[in-house]
Amino acid sequence: MQLKADILGIDSGGKPIVFLNKLDADEIGVTASGRIRITSKNNTITALVGIATTVKKGFVGISEEVLKILKLKQHTLVDIDIAPFPKSLQFIHNKLTGKRLLYDEIHEIVKDVVQGNLNESEISAFVTTLHLQGLDLDEATSLAISMVNTGKKLNLHKKIIVDKHSIGGVPGDKTTLLVVPIIAAAGLLIPKASSRAITSAAGTADRAESMMPVDLDIEEMKKVVQKCNGCIVWGGSLELAPADDIFVKTEYSLYIDPLLLPSIMSKKKAVGATHLVVDIPTGRGAKMKSTGESDLLAKDLIELGRRLGIHTQCVITHGEQPIGYSLGASLEAREAFGVLMNKTNVPDLVDKACHLAGSIFEMVGKKNGYYLAKEFLRTGKAEKKLREIIALQGGNPKMNLDDFKIGQDIVQVKAKKAGQVLWMDNNALVEIARAAGSPKDKGAGIVLNKKLGDKIRVGDVLFTIHAEKSRKLSRANDVLHDLEPIGVGERTEMFIHKVKESPVVRRSFVLDR
Amino acid sequence: MQLKADILGIDSGGKPIVFLNKLDADEIGVTASGRIRITSKNNTITALVGIATTVKKGFVGISEEVLKILKLKQHTLVDIDIAPFPKSLQFIHNKLTGKRLLYDEIHEIVKDVVQGNLNESEISAFVTTLHLQGLDLDEATSLAISMVNTGKKLNLHKKIIVDKHSIGGVPGDKTTLLVVPIIAAAGLLIPKASSRAITSAAGTADRAESMMPVDLDIEEMKKVVQKCNGCIVWGGSLELAPADDIFVKTEYSLYIDPLLLPSIMSKKKAVGATHLVVDIPTGRGAKMKSTGESDLLAKDLIELGRRLGIHTQCVITHGEQPIGYSLGASLEAREAFGVLMNKTNVPDLVDKACHLAGSIFEMVGKKNGYYLAKEFLRTGKAEKKLREIIALQGGNPKMNLDDFKIGQDIVQVKAKKAGQVLWMDNNALVEIARAAGSPKDKGAGIVLNKKLGDKIRVGDVLFTIHAEKSRKLSRANDVLHDLEPIGVGERTEMFIHKVKESPVVRRSFVLDR
Known part of the structure; x- marks a missing residue:
């Protein structure tokens, strides 16, 4: 049937959607969320249908997405028919x-x-x-290849291109901010596309953004890498494997992550990686709970890498507590920057970064990788490289530790009993940081004053919450009320918690990309 | 945070949806399809979020659904916060x-x-x-009860209330149009709520609608049943078990039907049924393919009935070909009406209706149910009862066979070879009827000139397609081109079809409620 175009000026979030009056929809034989074909001057597209009482009979409401493709004018007649089932x-x-x-x-x-x-x-x-x-490995391979083929690709035309990935799940993990400059300083290409936080307090893209712009397009990314061997950009603006960005929305609300393998590997393939190290943080409170699980995941990643032509190694690391002493974009970036400048001492972060960078070095034939990586930190070469990257991505290469904007509204959380830090609840810490404004407010987050095993006296500060806005600080305080993020006691205390009638349900799910 | 209400005049299909500018959504920490809480003068609701570029920063776009609950004025300030995960x-x-x-x-x-x-x-x-x-029977029971408790109920305050249901899947099944008047004529209460077609050519509500209005509300339905013992109304306007109407949309696009049991039983419970007969058409081309499957389904239906306090019996019937000689709302209603008037001879339809009505009679203690049912047809008492129902629901009780509006654009499909009708493809017949305009155009459909086992000479008319609109008749003709809805040949012919490389995928799924 023929309907007149009614251009609505509505952006429907990327999907081609049109709106029909209920009577016209019935006549065509289509319901809400069904599909129709619209034809105008030999241009045909399939669009999803919305039913709107505000669209008059005889008209079809056109969203910006459809307008862009069909290039209609107001009240142009278009042909509409029901689309076959895809x-x-x-x-x-x-x-x-x-x-x-x-x-x-x-x-x-x-x-x-x-x-x-x-x-x-x-x-x-x-x-x-x-x-x-x-999904079996054949299907995972097909998904990865198809996701690469429906997105953009980075072509660096080099024989060796390395990459690093973490499957995530441990808070405060600013390792990439050290690994990229170490690797690039050694002359290897590392075109790092990173993600923003989904369920965490900060993603690598959020951290990097407190030092430099990260929303480069793929051509800009290419120029940076060609000039200084490395970059740290946000993957979302590159349009690599865009299917994954759509799948992840569903995964998020269902707390499931079946596309983990193809998601990781498609993005690595799209940037042309030949050698890849994957960090798998493991432990209670991380995404992977046991080394057994992590080893099995590693095996699949390595095999999938082999099928895609990417040499892959995995590094299983401790994930029981946050890495270093901070959570939140700016706090974490400042901590990493301090380590690069040799001004801050964060042994677990350095150990982890050197193991990952070291594995990459050994994969491409360099010996004593771990010590080599440490040398790039000690000599300041990695710091120099990061400053180069900052400059090329449009930040201030002369920035200092004082230049990180940290939220000035703070609450100190103190110990009510003495003993030792027995455990840290990663999820609870993340929940508090998010209530305080992370990842939106870069200056929000948590500074840990104590970590696992530290001796505690009554009144010692366990951690400090930072917020940019007092409203969010008080929200964090409310959340804190229901949680016990850090467990202090004697090593002999056995009690975890009771389960009573109608147990309270707590959402705890880690989704990082 | 506080935002100004922007009343959009958009109906969002029943769900409470609000639209936010991307910047405000980021500030609140919510994404598209997430949830926020809106408060205005002590009224609080949870709404789903849409992101719209047309809503300005500082405003929240309000749909009609939200407006109805919060009763806002244009530019009223409302409080907005992220809603906790449900x-x-x-x-x-x-x-x-x-x-x-x-x-x-x-x-x-x-x-x-x-x-x-x-x-x-x-x-x-x-x-x-x-x-x-x-889902196990405990879960199915819980779902059925919960679906009843979230909808409206019919309270007839009678000791015996009977009902009839078909799990569907066989085309041309106008049995209910006979069963209801037979049962009601015998003095038993049968408050029949029926459905419209989802994937079929006609639902019982569509058929009945070519004789009388069917979109009664629950009070109107009650009055009809109290006056004449029976009714045939559309369930969709009654708001019985509204959850099911939402679930069924998803089931439709995925071709799955996991809620079959609770869906059926919740609607029966909501009308207060005490005795229920369920028809399970079985055979190639029906929903149930084998009597083994059908028996297992019957067992579950009977047990679920027992738990809900509904005496339930199932009748397994032949489903290899359409019932009677017609598909499509008006054609089918006319056929059933002809049987009630003793003017049309449709033996399979009569046999099926009398088995179902007879089972109901026997469940409530009457003997020789099948013959009793037949008597109500033979004596014209069932016809008289249907005319009463028509009158009470607002139709013309004096209607005759000529009053059914049948599509006058026709195509006769003739046999190209001689032999016998070996098989009928239910899905293909439905697809053709739908292309011709069913269920929207009541006069569209198919008249079968031959059925299984009939002898065929070259040139014999196999079936006739009726359409109200020539455009749709030609669409039906196009569909017909790819299909073989009736198989004619010698009984010794063994070939079904070949599967070649890249087999063609055909959607065939039956979803009736």
């Missing part, structure tokens, strides 16, 4: 019934996800199905 | 990890679905999880 939906259904998916089938799904031909409910069903049915 | 999401996650759900947990989920606190993606994950993890 083939990808049949493939999702096949997976639902336990069938394995072939590359062509997976590619059809990924393509429809990226082009906006599948609605939220359908994408969610796919992700849920992957979680419950599992 | 507990129901944790319960969905628990089910995802294989845990069984208790009543309170299921009720929390159903309540949030009905109130619009879960977004489409979350509801889809729940339905997909139910499909993959399965």
Whole structure:
């Protein structure tokens, strides 16, 4: 049937959506979230349908996304017909019934996800199905390749390109801010695309952003890496594997992460990595709870890397407590910067960074990787390299520790009993930091005054909450009320907690990319 | 934070949705499809978030749904904060990890679905999880009770209230149009709430609507039943178990139906049924493919009925081909009306209706149910009862067979070879009827000129397609081109079809309620 275009000036979040009056939708035979085909002057697109009482009969409400493709004028007549069911939906259904998916089938799904031909409910069903049915390494490989092929790629035309990734889950992990300059200072290419926080207090992109702009496009990223071997940019503005950015939204609300493997590896493949080290923090309160699980994950990552042509090694690291003494973008960046300047002593952070950088060195043939990495820190070469990167990405290369903006509204949390720090609750610390404003407010976060094993007297400051806004500080204080982020006591105390009738449910889920 | 209300005049399809500028959403810490709490003068609601570039910073775009609850004026200041994660999401996650759900947990989920606190993606994950993890009878019972408790109920205050349901899947099934008047004529109460077509050519509500109005509310329905013992109304306007109407949207696009049991039984419980007969059509091309499957489903339905206090029996019937000789709302209603008037001879339809009505008679203690049912047809008492129902629901009680509006654009499909009708493809027939305009155009559909086992000569008319609009008739003709809805040949022909490289995928899924 023919309808008149009604240009709404509404941005529908990336998907091609049109709005129909209920009567026209019934006539076409389509319901909300269904699909129609719109044709105007030989241009045809498939769009998802919304039903709106504000669109008059005889009109079709056009979103900005559809306008961009069809280039309509107000009240232009367009042809509308019901769209056939997308083939990808049949493939999702096949997976639902336990069938394995072939590359062509997976590619059809990924393509429809990226082009906006599948609605939220359908994408969610796919992700849920992957979680419950599992995906084998063939399917993970297909997903990774398809996600690379539906996004942009970085072409550096070099024989060796290294990369580093953490599967995340341990707070305060500012390791990348050390590894990238160490590696780049050694003359190896490391085009690091990093993520912003999803469930954590800060992602590497958030940390880096308190020193320099990180939302470079892929051409700008290329120029920085060609000039100084490394960069630390936000992956979200590069359009590498855009399907993943869509899948992750569903994963977030369901606390599931079935696309972990293809998600990581597609982004590494898209930047052309040939050698990759993956950090797998392990321990209670991290994403991986036991070394057994972590070893199995490592095996899959290495095999997937092999199939994609990426030499991959994994490093299993302690994840029982935050890395270093800070959580929150600016606090963490300042801590890492202090280490690079040899002004701050953070032994666990340095140990971890040198193990990761050292593994990369050894993968490409350099000996004594760990000590080599340490030398780049000691001699200030890594600091010099980071300043180069800051300059090329548009920041101030002469910045100092005083230049980090830290929230000035603070609360000190003190010990009510004496003993020793027996445990730290990563989730609780993150929850408090987020209530205080992280990751949005870069200056918000937590400074840890004590860590595992430290002796505690009554009244000792355990940690300090920083906020940029007093409203958020008081929100953090409210959250703190219900939590025990740091456990102090004698080593002989056995009690964890009681479970009573109608147990209280606590959301604790780690999703990093 | 405080924002000014911007009343958009947009209807968001039943869910409470508000629209925020990206900057405000970031400040609050919420993303698209997340949840916020809005407070205005002690009224607080939780709403889902949309991000819109057209809403200015400092404003919150208010949909009609939210306006109705908060009763705001343009530019009123409202308080906005991020809403805590709904507990129901944790319960969905628990089910995802294989845990069984208790009543309170299921009720929390159903309540949030009905109130619009879960977004489409979350509801889809729940339905997909139910499909993959399965739900045991305790969970099905909890779902049924919770779905009843979140909707309206019919209170007839009678000791015996009977009902009839078909799990669907066989086209042309106009049995209910006979069963209801037979039962009501015998003095038993049968408050029949029926559905419209979802994937079929016509639902019982569509068929009945070609004789009388069916969109009664629950009070109007009550009056009809109190006056003449029976009714045939559309369930969708009654608000019985509204959660089901939301779940079914997800089931439709994924071709899954995990909520079949609680969906059926909740609606029966909501009308107060004490005795129920469920028809389970079985055979290739029906929803149930084998009697083994059907028997297992029957066992579950009977046990679920027992737990809900509904005496339940199931009748397994042939489902290999359409019932009677017609598909499409008006064609089917006319066929049933002809049988009631003793003017049309449709033996399979009569046999099926009398078995179902007969089972109901025997459940409430009457003997020789099948023959009793037949007598109500033969004597014209059932016809008289249907005319009473038509009158009370607002139709013309004197209507005749000529009053049914049948589409006058027709195509006759003729046999290209001789032999016998070996099989009928239910899905193909439905697809053609839908292309011709069913269920929207009541006069569209198919008349079958031959059925299984009939002898065929070359040129015999196999079936006739009816459409109200020539555009749709030609669409049906296009669809027909790819399909073989009726198989004609010698009984010795063994070939079904070939599977070649890249097999063509055909959607065939039956979802009736």
